Amino acid sequence: MGEFHRLHLAAAFGTAQEVAARLEQTDDVDVIFDGRTALWQAVNARKFDSVELLLAAGADPARPMMSGWSPARLSLTTAHPLATDEVLTPEEQAAVEERDRLVAALAGFPEADGFSLACVAGIDAGEATRRLKAYVVPDDEVPDVTDWWEEPFEDDNELAIGVTDVPGGCVLMQPWYFTASTPVVANRLSAGTVVYAMYANPKSGNQGRIDRDGEIVGWDLHPGGSPSEADTTSEVLLAHLYAHDAVAYCCAYVGLRPEDDRAFTEPNRWLLLPDRDYWHA
Structure with missing residues (x-):
């Protein structure tokens, strides 16, 4: 070396x-x-x-x-700026300010790995439900999900996903499996918009993908990791701002602005997806 x-x-x-x-x-x-x-x-x-x-x-x-x-x-994005004639654009300065708000709002989530999520820009939970052809679990039939490791939905656990409206779009969250990050879910949700999906793999770390308008545009990504020299100006900034904050990075990439962590810890609605292969169209 x-x-x-x-x-x-x-x-x-x-x-x-x-x-x-x-x-x-x-x-x-x-x-x-x-x-x-x-x-x-x-x-x-x-x-x-x-x-x-x-x-x-x-x-x-x-x-x-x-x-x-x-x-x-x-x-200039840090607490210790160096003397320079260079400046941040108004959009970049806004991104710095949003980073501080967003990281604080998510309050340190997650505490553990093993979950998957999809951050979807521009559509609400109802439209996400329609695109996935999912069944909405009635509130009085939602099991106790305070202990995520007890498979609260039993045989349907792998198909159960929470969904919540947040400013800018919606969040789909599965606390115990990778279904929310699978190709079919991300592809269907991305029609006319953009999705950043992630699986927090306990063995190999965060695995991300980006789908835009029904096409995959990035895969085997590492949200919360270091930027690449091939990244665009905005991608370098996001990677810098959200180093080690993978969930916040996923939100920021698609422009979601959750006000707290409840979309990830206490979803507003639970869905059961149709039983099918979610790895292949």
Whole structure:
């Protein structure tokens, strides 16, 4: 492993002391790895002690990278902006403010993995129900779902999904299985709109997909993970703002603005999907 790679890893995940040790062994503090410098990694990770060390070592905060996000411009989204002539657009500033509100509204959800969800822009729970040809479980027939691991819907548990209207669209949530994130569900919900679906896989981490107007446009995604140098300007910003907040990322990607976490913890309506193969059309 090259020393420049070790410096990048220390800037992204390590301590300031580890960054200082790597700097002593690095000839070029601004070497690019995976489309970004170590300074960019430190700003993205909000490791401000490491940022100061890298700047003192000569790192360039204005160096262009990551679809227009230099380290200095990216820092404008944090609590410790660097001196720069670069600015955020009004839309980007609004996204920063919404991030703070949204993360607070979701109150740290989730506490555990194993759930799946679909965030759907522009349609309500009634339209989602119609598109999925789902049966609405009457309120007086909804079982106690406070213990999600007890299979409250018994033999229908894999087909039971909660749905809730939120500002901007609706959320479908399955606490105990991956059905809400399957191709058929996402495809049917996406007609004329966009869906970000995710399965919080306990074994391999968050697995996301994007469907737009009946077509899959992104799969094997990692909401809440690091941005890619191939990402657009807005995608880099979202990945930075919602690092380690996968559910909030899914909402933000499609423009949902839930006011609290109840769409994920206490859905307004429970549906039973038709019994079919949800992996193939």
